Amino acid sequence: xxxxxxxxxxxxxxxxxxxxxxxxxxxxxxxxxxxxxxxxxxxxxxxxxxxxxxxxxxxxxxxxxxxxxxxxxxxxxxxxxxxxxxxxxxxxxxxxxxxxxxxxxxxxxxxxxxxxxxxxxxxxxxxxxxxxxxxxxxxxxxxxxxxxxxxxxxxxxxxxxxxxxxxxxxxxxxxxxxxxxxxxxxxxxxxxxxxxxxxxxxxxxxxxxxxxxxxxxxxxxxxxxxxxxxxxxxxxxxxxxxxxxxxxxxxxxxxxxxxxxxxxxxxxxxxxxxxxxxxxxxxxxxxxxxxxxxxxxxxxxxxxxxxxxxxxxxxxxxxxxxxxxxxxxxxxxxxxxxxxxxxxxxxxxxxxxxxxxxxxxxxxxxxxxxxx
Numbered sequence: 001x002x003x004x005x006x007x008x009x010x011x012x013x014x015x016x017x018x019x020x021x022x023x024x025x026x027x028x029x030x031x032x033x034x035x036x037x038x039x040x041x042x043x044x045x046x047x048x049x050x051x052x053x054x055x056x057x058x059x060x061x062x063x064x065x066x067x068x069x070x071x072x073x074x075x076x077x078x079x080x081x082x083x084x085x086x087x088x089x090x091x092x093x094x095x096x097x098x099x100x101x102x103x104x105x106x107x108x109x110x111x112x113x114x115x116x117x118x119x120x121x122x123x124x125x126x127x128x129x130x131x132x133x134x135x136x137x138x139x140x141x142x143x144x145x146x147x148x149x150x151x152x153x154x155x156x157x158x159x160x161x162x163x164x165x166x167x168x169x170x171x172x173x174x175x176x177x178x179x180x181x182x183x184x185x186x187x188x189x190x191x192x193x194x195x196x197x198x199x200x201x202x203x204x205x206x207x208x209x210x211x212x213x214x215x216x217x218x219x220x221x222x223x224x225x226x227x228x229x230x231x232x233x234x235x236x237x238x239x240x241x242x243x244x245x246x247x248x249x250x251x252x253x254x255x256x257x258x259x260x261x262x263x264x265x266x267x268x269x270x271x272x273x274x275x276x277x278x279x280x281x282x283x284x285x286x287x288x289x290x291x292x293x294x295x296x297x298x299x300x301x302x303x304x305x306x307x308x309x310x311x312x313x314x315x316x317x318x319x320x321x322x323x324x325x326x327x328x329x330x331x332x333x334x335x336x337x338x339x340x341x342x343x344x345x346x347x348x349x350x351x352x353x354x355x356x357x358x359x360x361x362x363x364x365x366x367x368x369x370x371x372x
Contacts, residue, residue, distance in 0.1 A: 008217070011191065011193065012217035013217075016041045016219070017033050017219065017223065017371065018042075018043045018045060018222045019033075019042070019043070019045070019223045019225060020044075020201070020224050020226055021045075021051075021053070022044050022182070023053050023356070023360070024356055025349050025352070025363050026046075026051075026223070026225035027044065027182065027364065028099075028181070028363075028364025028368075029225055029365070030044050030364075030368075031190070032367075032369070033223075033371060036371075037371075043190075044193065045193055045212075046192060046195075048194065049194050052229070053228055053330075054244065054327035054328060054356055055174070055178055055356065057246070058244075059174075059269055059270075060106075060177075060273070060357065061260050061271070061357060062172055063262075064086050064089040064146075064168070066164070067114055067130060067131065067166075068114060069266045070086070071130055073335060082137075085336055088337075090142065090168075091362050092361050092362035092363070093358050095361045096360075096361040099184075104177070105172045105173065105176060105177040106171075106177065108170055109168070110170065111167050111260075112259055112260040113166075113260070113262075114163060114165075114166075114261075115156060115159045115160075115262070115263040116159055116164075116263060117160075118159060127164060128162070131148075131149070131164065142168050144168075147167075148165050149162045149164060149165065150163045150164075154256065156315070157315035158311060159263075170260075171260050171271055173273075177357075199212060199213065201222050201224070203344060206220065207219055207220040207222075210222060221345050221346075221347065223347050223367055223370075223371075224342070224346065225350065225364070227330035228293065228329050228331075229293055229328065230348065234350065237342075237350065237351070238332045238333070238338075239350050239351045240330070241292055241329070241331075242329045242330070242331045242354070243291075243292050243294070243295070244281070244290075244326060244329055245281075245298070245302065245324070246278065246280035247279055247302065247309075247323065247324045248277070248321070249276045249277045250319070250321075251274070252275055252317075255272055257271075257277070259271070264284070266354075267284045270309075270313060279313065282301035282304050282305055283301070285304060286301065293328055295325075296326060329354045330353070331351065336351075337349065337351050337353070337363050339367055349363045
């Protein structure tokens with residue numbers, strides 16, 4: 001596609017900063033850049049008609065790490081590394097709330113609950129016994145002990161008698177949040193161009209050349225915020241895609257479930273949204289197949305989600321599935337995000353490890369600060 005004189009002049013000439021990806025990280029990066037450099041020309045490129053990846057496809061959990069997740073992380077990271085990562089998640093949510101306000105994100109503080117299936121009694125006991133240790137470890141982050149135990153208030157089936165509750169985790173409305181972020185961008189006169197597939201970013205004189213499906217243009221600096229799709233543009237960075245499958249039920253009368261819920265070290269998660277159960281996970285059933293950038297659902301995972309929905313979450317309760325979808329996350333051996341300068345003019349903020357809602361706004365801010 002050949003750009004007209006007007007198109008090139010209005011959108012692609014004298015570009016100071018180009019952000020690739022219009023998800024949570026990309027938009028927060030652009031906002032931070034505009035606040036710090038108000039007279040610069042900033043452009044956001046997005047390959048989809050809506051943000052791709054997981055920013056509009058996640059479950060809307062404002063979470064920082066369940067008891068079992070933190071214990072698992074401590075097997076591969078030091079205490080200092082784990083605390084630092086949880087601190088980043090906490091700081092990220094607080095920044096998002098401060099930036100937009102709770103009404104503009106649908107944020108609610110109802111706590112989260114980790115459930116433990118009956119078939120793993122020793123795992124359950126180990127997590128219970130670790131609560132004092134975890135509270136001592138995490139109290140400096142939250143200024144209080146986050147973990148307590150709760151009884152099975154909502155009548156879930158086939159689980160141990162107590163939940164481990166994180167009192168400071170919350171939930172938000174992913175759609176409202178992303179619409180608010182996009183609106184803030186547009187109010188700051190930061191254009192978002194959808195349907196633009198970036199194939200390459202190459203260092204050039206006085207900046208970088210961005211190669212798309214239809215045209216090329218130059219930008220003084222480029223910020224890659226494509227998370228699970230990052231390996232296409234960042235050959236040297238260790239980011240693997242991880243697909244997350246989700247379903248949501250039709251409305252359910254008198255659905256009293258409140259808060260967010262997860263089990264199996266966070267590989268399964270559900271919540272009440274608009275009197276429906278939103279339920280996702282199961283990636284651990286087939287890691288290799290789910291290591292993909294292709295959207296879609298598989299029988300093995302969807303069947304498992306439905307079985308758990310009917311036997312554990314809503315036992316003896318008829319329920320119909322209204323919608324299924326998937327999102328693409330970015331993961332790696334390390335849980336910490338990659339925020340770095342890749343070359344003279346190219347920077348990246350990727351590998352959010354399934355914690356993009358919590359980490360995204362802070363990673364976007366840190367990414368923008370690399371422009372200094």
